[in-house]
Amino acid sequence: MADLSPRPVPAPDELTQPFWDATAAHRLEIQRCTACGYYNHPPKRLCDQCTSPDLGFVPVSGRGQVYSYTVMRQTSIAGFEDKVPYTTLLVELEEQPQLLLVSTVPGDGAGIAIGQSTELWWEPIEEGFVLPQFRPIA
Ligand SMILES: [Zn+2]
Secondary structure (H helix, E strand, O other): OOOOOOOOOOOOOOOOHHHHHHHHOOOOEEEEEOOOOOEEOOOOOOOOOOOOOOEEEEEOOOOEEEEEEEEEOOOOOOOOOOOOOEEEEEEEEOOOOOOEEEEEEEOOOOOOOOOOEEEEEEEEOHHHOEEEEEEEOO
16 A cells, blocks of 8 residues: 555635534534625635635534535545545535535445435544534434
8 A cells, every 4th residue: 555645635715714614613604695695615715606705614414415425446536535535515405405515435325325414423533623523324
């Protein structure tokens, strides 16, 4: 097996810092437009829906469903060489169509289905970051 790389960690900037501040406290907060109510993720300078600059972060439920997934078997992704096979989930939060977050779950995807409900859990990683992760539920 190839040498293991360090797992990548988030690199917050002024737009994403509020998201990571919330996750550190185990709260899932998504940027929302105060003008039209549209959720923007990842955070934007202007609302994707109405171009308003009046944006803030609000809590969301963490409930969603599997929008899509892919099984990773290659060892070419730095920091994940020893994790294969694992499954990358695209989760659509219940608050809005196309409000998508990415997550990973161990294994080859057996039993995962598009549209399956997901639940949120928190994964502490290096340097004090906490990742919002999702897993399919029955
Ligand atoms: Zn808007």
